[in-house]
Amino acid sequence: xWLIPISRSAExxxxxxxxxxxxxxxxxxxxIKIELYTDDPARxxxxxxxxTLQVPTSSPWHGKTIELVExxxxxxxxxxxxKDVPDRSTAESLIKAILWIDHDLAETSDEEDAWFDHHLVxxxxxRDGVKVGTITLVDHLPAQxxxxxxxxxxxxxxxxxxxxxxxVDVAGGTVTVTPPAGLFEELPDEPVAEADAEAxxxxxxxxxxxxxxxxx
Numbered sequence: 001x002w003l004i005p006i007s008r009s010a011e012x013x014x015x016x017x018x019x020x021x022x023x024x025x026x027x028x029x030x031x032i033k034i035e036l037y038t039d040d041p042a043r044x045x046x047x048x049x050x051x052t053l054q055v056p057t058s059s060p061w062h063g064k065t066i067e068l069v070e071x072x073x074x075x076x077x078x079x080x081x082x083k084d085v086p087d088r089s090t091a092e093s094l095i096k097a098i099l100w101i102d103h104d105l106a107e108t109s110d111e112e113d114a115w116f117d118h119h120l121v122x123x124x125x126x127r128d129g130v131k132v133g134t135i136t137l138v139d140h141l142p143a144q145x146x147x148x149x150x151x152x153x154x155x156x157x158x159x160x161x162x163x164x165x166x167x168v169d170v171a172g173g174t175v176t177v178t179p180p181a182g183l184f185e186e187l188p189d190e191p192v193a194e195a196d197a198e199a200x201x202x203x204x205x206x207x208x209x210x211x212x213x214x215x216x
Contacts, residue, residue: 015116016052016100018140019044025092026074030085032094034071034078041078044101045071054098061094115168124174125149125158132184135175147175156184 017038024033038044049068055061067083085091103116117138125133125147133151138160140146145160158164158177167176 015103015118017044017103017116018054018098019051019101020078020099022080022094022097022099024095025088026079028088029081030087030091031072031079031081032085032091034080034099036078041071045078045080049101051099051101053094054100055094055096059093059097061097066094066099115170119170120147120168120175122173123168123170126174126176127179127184132177151184153185158183 019036019038019041021035021037022032023035025031026033034045045068047068047070050065051068052065053061066085069081069083072079072081082094085094120135120138123135124131125135133149133156135147136150136155137148138145139148139157147158147160147165149156149158158179164179164183165175165177167174169175
């Protein structure tokens, strides 16, 4: 799993980790299925844990936090019960909300392939051994995370997925990218074929003998 714990708090001694997304109401008593963004749910989803909600500004939950009552597993799927979410209708108002939890910056992550934003910002971006830019921001979208990379030709948004960013070396100050063609450079225009540059070859046409021929 390609995990990216991330920093969102402006406080110098605090950060927040994105640990899950609420996906679907479960039953009639306010339970909600969760898509986990952590390999350590037993540590993050403990009774009493308080999460910051990332929701649209139009949501009644905007700017609020939510407290976990219990995390259960049903058919290998994590299902959460929250305080002040007593029924299915309330649960449905939280669908697609992203959960963030406070985290001490001094604490290091025990999760494999997991970094905080402040670990990534400033790293040199290397392609085939050559520096092509520097990470200036990590953007977190519901579908995927993006690295903002400042290059001599402007900013490039790089999907933070294993296929494109296979190596992150925080100690060495670099990330290695294997981007698809055109991500860091403009592809050359394909030559336009001239309409009459070359005559089209004529198809071979053969005449089959008439099966109904008669012999005098």
